[in-house]
Amino acid sequence: xxxxxxxxxxxxxxxxxxxxxxxxxxxxxxxxxxxxxxxxxxxxxxxxxxxxxxxxxxxxxxxxxxxxxxxxxxxxxxxxxxxxxxxxxxxxxxxxxxxxxxxxxxxxxxxxxxxxxxxxxxxxxxxxxx
Amino acid sequence: xxxxxxxxxxxxxxxxxxxxxxxxxxxxxxxxxxxxxxxxxxxxxxxxxxxxxxxxxxxxxxxxxxxxxxxxxxxxxxxxxxxxxxxxxxxxxxxxxxxxxxxxxxxxxxxxxxxxxxxxxxxxxxxxxx
Amino acid sequence: xxxxxxxxxxxxxxxxxxxxxxxxxxxxxxxxxxxxxxxxxxxxxxxxxxxxxxxxxxxxxxxxxxxxxxxxxxxxxxxxxxxxxxxxxxxxxxxxxxxxxx
Amino acid sequence: xxxxxxxxxxxxxxxxxxxxxxxxxxxxxxxxxxxxxxxxxxxxxxxxxxxxxxxxxxxxxxxxxxxxxxxxxxxxxxxxxxxxxxxxxxxxxxxxxxxxxx
Amino acid sequence: xxxxxxxxxxxxxxxxxxxxxxxxxxxxxxxxxxxxxxxxxxxxxxxxxxxxxxxxxxxxxxxxxxxxxxxxxxxxxxxxxxxxxxxxxxxxxxxxxxxxxxxxxxxxxxxxxxxxxxxxxxxxxxxxxxxxxx
Amino acid sequence: xxxxxxxxxxxxxxxxxxxxxxxxxxxxxxxxxxxxxxxxxxxxxxxxxxxxxxxxxxxxxxxxxxxxxxxxxxxxxxxxxxxxxxxxxxxxxxxxxxxxxxxxxxxxxxxxxxxxxxxxxxxxxxxxxxxxxx
Numbered sequence: 184x185x186x187x188x189x190x191x192x193x194x195x196x197x198x199x200x201x202x203x204x205x206x207x208x209x210x211x212x213x214x215x216x217x218x219x220x221x222x223x224x225x226x227x228x229x230x231x232x233x234x235x236x237x238x239x240x241x242x243x244x245x246x247x248x249x250x251x252x253x254x255x256x257x258x259x260x261x262x263x264x265x266x267x268x269x270x271x272x273x274x275x276x277x278x279x280x281x282x283x284x285x286x287x288x289x290x291x292x293x294x295x296x297x298x299x300x301x302x303x304x305x306x307x308x309x310x311x312x313x
Numbered sequence: 314x315x316x317x318x319x320x321x322x323x324x325x326x327x328x329x330x331x332x333x334x335x336x337x338x339x340x341x342x343x344x345x346x347x348x349x350x351x352x353x354x355x356x357x358x359x360x361x362x363x364x365x366x367x368x369x370x371x372x373x374x375x376x377x378x379x380x381x382x383x384x385x386x387x388x389x390x391x392x393x394x395x396x397x398x399x400x401x402x403x404x405x406x407x408x409x410x411x412x413x414x415x416x417x418x419x420x421x422x423x424x425x426x427x428x429x430x431x432x433x434x435x436x437x438x439x440x441x442x443x
Numbered sequence: 444x445x446x447x448x449x450x451x452x453x454x455x456x457x458x459x460x461x462x463x464x465x466x467x468x469x470x471x472x473x474x475x476x477x478x479x480x481x482x483x484x485x486x487x488x489x490x491x492x493x494x495x496x497x498x499x500x501x502x503x504x505x506x507x508x509x510x511x512x513x514x515x516x517x518x519x520x521x522x523x524x525x526x527x528x529x530x531x532x533x534x535x536x537x538x539x540x541x542x543x544x545x
Numbered sequence: 546x547x548x549x550x551x552x553x554x555x556x557x558x559x560x561x562x563x564x565x566x567x568x569x570x571x572x573x574x575x576x577x578x579x580x581x582x583x584x585x586x587x588x589x590x591x592x593x594x595x596x597x598x599x600x601x602x603x604x605x606x607x608x609x610x611x612x613x614x615x616x617x618x619x620x621x622x623x624x625x626x627x628x629x630x631x632x633x634x635x636x637x638x639x640x641x642x643x644x645x646x647x
Numbered sequence: 648x649x650x651x652x653x654x655x656x657x658x659x660x661x662x663x664x665x666x667x668x669x670x671x672x673x674x675x676x677x678x679x680x681x682x683x684x685x686x687x688x689x690x691x692x693x694x695x696x697x698x699x700x701x702x703x704x705x706x707x708x709x710x711x712x713x714x715x716x717x718x719x720x721x722x723x724x725x726x727x728x729x730x731x732x733x734x735x736x737x738x739x740x741x742x743x744x745x746x747x748x749x750x751x752x753x754x755x756x757x758x759x760x761x762x763x764x765x766x767x768x769x770x771x772x773x774x775x776x777x778x779x780x781x
Numbered sequence: 782x783x784x785x786x787x788x789x790x791x792x793x794x795x796x797x798x799x800x801x802x803x804x805x806x807x808x809x810x811x812x813x814x815x816x817x818x819x820x821x822x823x824x825x826x827x828x829x830x831x832x833x834x835x836x837x838x839x840x841x842x843x844x845x846x847x848x849x850x851x852x853x854x855x856x857x858x859x860x861x862x863x864x865x866x867x868x869x870x871x872x873x874x875x876x877x878x879x880x881x882x883x884x885x886x887x888x889x890x891x892x893x894x895x896x897x898x899x900x901x902x903x904x905x906x907x908x909x910x911x912x913x914x915x
Contacts, residue, residue, distance in 0.1 A: 184638050191647070191666075191781060193323075195397050196355050198579045198610075198797045199553070201839055205609075209630035215638075224669055224781065225326050225355070231399035235409045240842050244399070264669060267325050269361035269374070269415060279365045283413040285399060295676040302777040303651055303682065307637050309551075310645040310780050313798075314536050321545070321800075321915060328477045328508075328663045329451070331705055335507075339528035345536075354803055354915065370708050394803060425810040432911040433785055433816065437535050439449075440543040440914050443664075446907060453660055453691050455735060456560045462792070462824055465864070465899045468907050478663035481694065486736030507704025511662045513697035513711075518736075527704070542906060545792070545914045548773060555794055555825045557869060564658070564690055567730070568769045580797035583828065588870030609838025613796045615831035615845075620870075629838070644772060647658070647780045 186210050187301035188220040191312030193228035194243035195236070200229055203311040204246055211254050219257045219301040220247075222290075224312070227265040230258070232287035244287045251289030258290045259297050316340050317435035318350040319428065321442030323358035324373035325366070330359055333441035334376055341384050349387045349431040350377075352420075354442070357395040360388065362417035374417045381419030388420045389427050445470050447538035448500075451477035451545070454489045459544045464496055472501040472538060474531070475523075480508045483519045490520060497522045505531060547572050549640035550602075553579040553647070556591045561646045566598055574640060576633070577606040577625075582614060585621045592622060599624045607633060651776040652683045657692035658780070661711065662702060667695045668710045670781040675713070678720035685724040685775070686717075687768060693731045696742040696760070711743065718747030718759055725759045728768050785910040786817045791826035792914070795845070796836060801829045802844045804915040809847070812854035819858040819909070820851075821902060827865045830876040830894070845877065852881030852893055859893045862902050 188207055192199040207217055222229055234244050251258050260270060266279070272292050276284035286292070302308050318337055322329040337347055352359055364374050381388050390400060396409070402422050406414035416422070432438050448467050454460040460482055463473065473496065475482055482493055483504050496502060497520070506525040509516065516525065526534060535541055550569050556562040562584055565575065575598065577584055584595055585606050598604060599622070608627040611618065618627065628636060637643055655674055661667040677684060688696060695711070702709040717725070725745055732738060745759040763771070772778065789808055795801040811818060822830060829845070836843040851859070859879055866872060879893040897905070906912065 186637075189779075193355065193398070196799050198839065198841070201841060202553075202578060205630045205839070206633060209634045213631065213634050215634065223673075224666065225323065228358070228398065233399035233401050233406070233411050233413065233415060235396040235399070235401070235405075235411070237393075237397070237842075240397075241840050263367075263672060266365040267367075267370075268323070268358065269363035269365070271363050271365070275365075276363070281363050281365070283363065283415055285363060285413055285415055295673050296680070298673060299653075299677040299680045299682070302653060302779070303680065307643055308777050308779075309637060309643045310647065310778075312645065312647040312781065316535075319913075326665050328705065328707070331707060332451075332476060335528045335705070336531060339532045343529065343532050345532070353807075354800065367708075371706050393806060425807055426814070428807060429787075429811040429814045429816070432787060432913070433814065437541055438911050438913070439535060439541045440545065440912075442543065442545040442915065446912075451663070453663075456658075456691050458558045458824060466823070466862075466903045466906060468903045471907070478660050478691070481660065481691070481735070484736050488734035490736070508662070511700060511702040511705045511707070511709075512660070512694060513700040515699070540909060540912055542790070542912045543914050548778075553797070555797075558792075558825050560690060567765045568689070568728075568772060570769045570773050573773070580794050580825070583794065583825070583869070586870050590868035592870070610796070613834060613836040613839045613841070613843075614794070614828060615834040617833070642775060642778055644656070644778045645780045 184307065185216045185218050185305045187218050187305035187308040189308065189310045190220060190222045190226040190229060191224045193225035197313050199311040199313060200243055207250065217256045218305045219259055219297065221298045221301060222260045223264050227260045227268055227270045230260045230270055230287050230290040231285050233285050248287050248289035259293045260290055262292050262294055265292055314437065315346045315348050315435045317348050317431035317438040319438065319440045320350060320352045320356040320359060321354045323355035327443050329441040329443060330373055337380065347386045348435045349389055349427065351428045351431060352390045353394050357390045357398055357400045360390045360400055360417050360420040361415050363415050378417050378419035389423045390420055391425055392422050395422055445538055447534055447541050448473045449541060449543045450475050450479040453478040454482045463544045467500065469499045474534060475504040476508055480504050480512060480514060483523050484514060485518050485520050493520055503534060547640055548642050548644050549636055550575045551643060551645045552577050552581040555580040556584045565646045569602065571601045574603040576636060578610055582606050582610045582616060585625050586616060587620050587622050595622055605636060650683055652774060653677065653777045653779065654772065654775040655686045656778060656780045657686065657688050657695055658690045660691040660694040662707060666781045668708065671710055671713055674722060675720060678722055684722050685726060687726045689728045690731050693727055693735065693737065698741060698743050714743060714745060717745060723747035723759045726768060726771060727760055727762050728765060729762050730765050784817050786908060787811065787911045787913065788906065788909040789820045789913045791820065791822050791829055792824045794825040794828040796841060800915045802842065805844055805847055808856060809854060812856055818856050819860060821860045823862045824865050827861055827869065827871065832875060832877050848877060848879060851879060857881035857893045860902060860905060861894055861896050862899060863896050864899050
């Protein structure tokens with residue numbers, strides 16, 4: 184079955200980001216297809232590569248990046264939500280004349296249309312949030 | 314009177330960050346002293362310099378930076394909360410071997426002791442959060 | 444030595460206002476801000492709760508938050524005092540400590 | 546064509562569970578996750594609500610979230626089924642659409 | 648590609664958090680995809696449609712007027728739960744007028760807002776393909 | 782510098798959000814400042830003290846055992862609201878044992894948790910200098 188995943192909350196702050204990860208990993212284990220994980224609202228903060236969590240804690244951003252690498256899962260940060268919150272890839276940083284970017288590997292920035300699109304394409308869209 | 318301000322939520326996502334700003338500005342107008350604004354939990358996200366809000370919206374990080382410059386207000390991001398969420402100054406980035414930093418001018422990174430300290434020093438500590 | 448209690452959540456989806464009222468002494472005051480200001484309206488499911496509170500506490504609400512939400516001051520429960528941000532700051536100097544019911 | 550309703554908030558501080566029950570048709574199912582799992586315990590202020598829900602809906606709860614919170618399955622209201630993440634995924638394939646009451 | 652029925656469920660009040668504003672941004676973008684779109688306002692979500700919202704005092708973006716543009720985007724099914732209005736002491740008149748032009752009725756201007764009971768809304772939810780919550 | 786009375790008010794459940802964990806980090810750091818510290822657990826905050834929490838299944842940090850260290854940090858006044866326990870079907874026995882050694886009583890081990898009524902807690906709040914909420 185084809186799944187779409189929407190993540191509305193940031194890492195560590197809300198369990199939504201953990202639950203979404205565990206659900207996505209379990210769906211892949213069961214042989215389902217993940218069409219896309221779309222990060223919206225504070226969810227875009229999952230895509231930072233600057234996080235330095237305590238050594239005895241999980242690294243949430245790395246965990247998503249590995250999922251993308253190992254299973255070729257598309258991880259999309261909403262561009263408008265990401266700009267508001269200061270989550271930029273190199274292109275966005277350049278366009279906004281910012282001197283740094285902070286997006287983690289495996290993530291991409293795209294428009295809200297990708298959320299509607301996954302709603303159309305997927306057999307099930309599941310929302311994780313606050 | 315001496316005020317301490319605690320901000321627990323990130324910019325745009327929660328009104329707490331706006332209310333804290335308006336309160337701080339009003340306290341300064343009334344001639345009070347702001348001992349420190351301490352940013353904790355997602356509040357540390359107020360200190361990013363990479364935010365690119367829509368042109369017709371307020372720029373929350375800039376607004377704090379200007380307050381710091383014009384009124385010499387101390388803006389402190391909790392180091393542990395900031396590391397978890399990927400909010401780093403140049404020193405922290407170097408220490409963690411990260412290739413970028415994202416803290417806005419006027420903010421400083423320090424420990425949780427600064428929150429207790431402002432609780433002790435200030436006549437009033439006010440908390441803005443979710 | 445008394446407390447200014449600050450409530451910032453809607454009383455229709457959260458228990459913050461109830462908890463505040465349960466744990467506030469008679470002479471303390473209550474300030475409604477952000478989504479907490481929805482409690483001021485007349486003819487709602489929490490109007491009786493707020494009327495009772497007004498018998499025991501001075502109750503304030505932050506005017507800019509009311510205006511943002513389109514709440515008509517004429518439809519407000521009688522006895523609630525409106526303040527702007529300057530008035531908010533003044534209140535925090537008049538009470539000895541501040542309790543934000545997050 | 547029926548719905549799996551997902552509730553992730555504590556029923557003691559939020560109205561999510563009440564709204565879910567008010568707006569769910571008899572044959573739909575309910576899955577409690579994250580802080581939503583606090584609703585499963587016996588002898589609480591929401592136990593009656595959940596018992597009534599069990600008469601109309603299949604009710605599930607996410608076991609890892611129960612364990613994280615130290616909720617003893619023996620103190621759970623009878624009739625609630627526990628699932629792990631694999632079971633969660635399986636449920637979402639068995640119901641036609643998913644409604645997260647955020 | 649087949650048309651799907653999308654329902655946006657709005658349960659949060661408008662200015663304390665950004666969910667309502669960012670949810671409306673999705674609706675506007677989504678309108679270009681020509682799906683069968685409805686909106687539901689439940690619990691504190693009904694406050695999003697209040698008349699006379701003026702955010703100048705808190706300095707944030709006033710997105711309430713944008714709801715009035717929904718009719719032009721062919722978003723004309725806006726369900727408001729009656730019970731949610733009632734416990735908040737509100738009636739239809741406290742909400743903004745939201746209208747659309749009905750192309751099947753010589754472009755007559757019609758009311759987009761439909762106040763519905765909980766039972767009706769439960770049926771509407773069951774009829775959807777995709778349920779979006781923010 | 783004079784000693785102030787700090788009360789940390791905990792009203793949020795432990796694992797759905799990070800507030801409880803980060804609040805406990807403040808308490809531990811604050812202990813070094815030798816102020817007069819108390820903690821209150823109210824509403825869903827009482828769940829922070831539940832026995833047998835095991836977060837291995839959700840993969841997040843299990844900080845519950847850290848509460849047991851509070852006695853060693855001279856944090857020994859832990860108030861739990863009775864009404865909050867009651868509506869959750871909980872009693873003192875559902876909570877972790879938290880103890881401290883009383884230096885004024887030949888280091889006898891004593892219970893840190895004091896289950897109090899709403900009225901008592903309202904008085905305790907009034908007696909503080911600094912009220913911290915997260």
